[in-house]
Amino acid sequence: MSSPLYAPSDGQILVSANPAAIVLDEFADPPVITASTVVSAQVLDTNGIPQAGVTVVFTTNGGELASAPAGQAINALETDDNGFVSDTLTLQLGDPTSTTVTVRSGALTGTIAVDKTEVPPNQLPVAFISITPANSALLNETVIYDGTTSNDPDGDPITCYQWTIEASETIANPDLPCVPPNSRCEVAQGPGTSFLTRRYAVEQMIAVTLRVSDNPSIACSSGGPVESIAAFGGAVVEAYDVVCDRSAPIAGAGANQTVSLGGNAMVTVPLSGATSFDPESGITSYDWDCANGSGIMNGVSVLCDYTVAGTYQVFLTVTNGCGMTATDTVIVTVNP
Structure with missing residues (x-):
């Protein structure tokens, strides 16, 4: 060898x-x-x-x-x-x-x-929600749901934001799951959907849930199917109220009017409450009392009929979306 x-x-x-x-x-x-x-x-x-x-x-x-x-x-x-x-x-x-x-x-x-x-184990991302205005919003006020401060401890990018917004009826009734399309709730998702803006026309309590994921393989298209909850790591829930400020609306019955029968059996006077307004919840009803014994008439504009000369105090009562009312009067003078 x-x-x-x-x-x-x-x-x-x-x-x-x-x-x-x-x-x-x-x-x-x-x-x-x-x-x-x-x-x-x-x-x-x-x-x-x-x-x-x-x-x-x-x-x-x-x-x-x-x-x-x-x-x-x-x-x-x-x-x-x-x-x-x-x-x-x-x-x-x-x-x-x-x-x-x-x-x-x-x-x-x-x-x-x-x-x-x-490689250390993946740490799940953490979801954060900031809501403006804080705690509650008035009717028709713009509400901003902001999740941009959500983050990932590993420094991984957040690949999907999923928002679930549930109205009070859904929250109170667990038999009504949030499965869009559903008038009481919505789900919005997308890789860049880090914030949403909404406006609400009625008083309600809202539960806002934000889920975030750092998984690059999940489907997260805004127009695609809703991604299952199991795909997300971090979640946070915030309660939010949409309320009325209880301010009364402004009623406007228009300028005083003078008309004449002129030998006719009846004269018709057009009245308009179009100058009435409520910047928050809007005017939902207009009730007129023509003071002619005909009862209450409804509508932005009405026609009041008079058969007897005299002075009539006409009342307009308007109601806003929060149930608050205001009244204005207009004087109608009917000459012979």
Whole structure:
């Protein structure tokens, strides 16, 4: 049996690894719990000439080499015609973050460090809601639901915002789930739907839920199907009230009028309450008392009939969307 041939002591061993760093991610799909790198060495003499047929031994302070399986003796390797020889290093979870591979041939050594990174578990994003105006809004006031301060502890981008806005009837009745289309609730979602603006015409209590996700693989289109709740990591719920300010509307019955029967049996007087207004909840009804015994008439504009000369005090009562009322009068003078 021939004796092993070793590298000259004044030569050198050049060592490289491909890849030089390993990343393990047990939370990936599929999990990456082991990974390998090829460690290559080239043996050269003092003049830089490759040394073929040289005996080489690979050792490591971590992981496992293909030439030295666990529990087995180390196998010596031999360089090829170009002085190259390679081995495979496999690292797994729990191995050192930096593993040194040493290549020896006689008295000559070469080393390389292989770094290992273990990806930490994904931290779920955190949802935050800011509502303007705070706590409550008046009827027909613009409400801004703002989720832009939601964030991800890992620094990952938020890939989906999903808003669920439920009105008081849905909240009070669990048998009415929020499954659009539904007049009592809505779901709005999208990768850029970080805020919404809404206006409400009736008093109600609203529950606003914002869910956020950092999962890049979920479908989150504004016009697509509603993504299931299970796809989201962080959620926050806020209660919000839409209220009336209980201010009375402004009633406007118009200017006083003077008319004449002029020999006719009856004269008709047109009246208008168009100048009445309520900037918050609007005018919902107009009730007129023409003071002619005909009873209450309804409408923005009415026609009051008079058959007897005299002075009549006509009342207009308007009601706004909050149930508040106001009254104005107009004097109608009927001459013979």
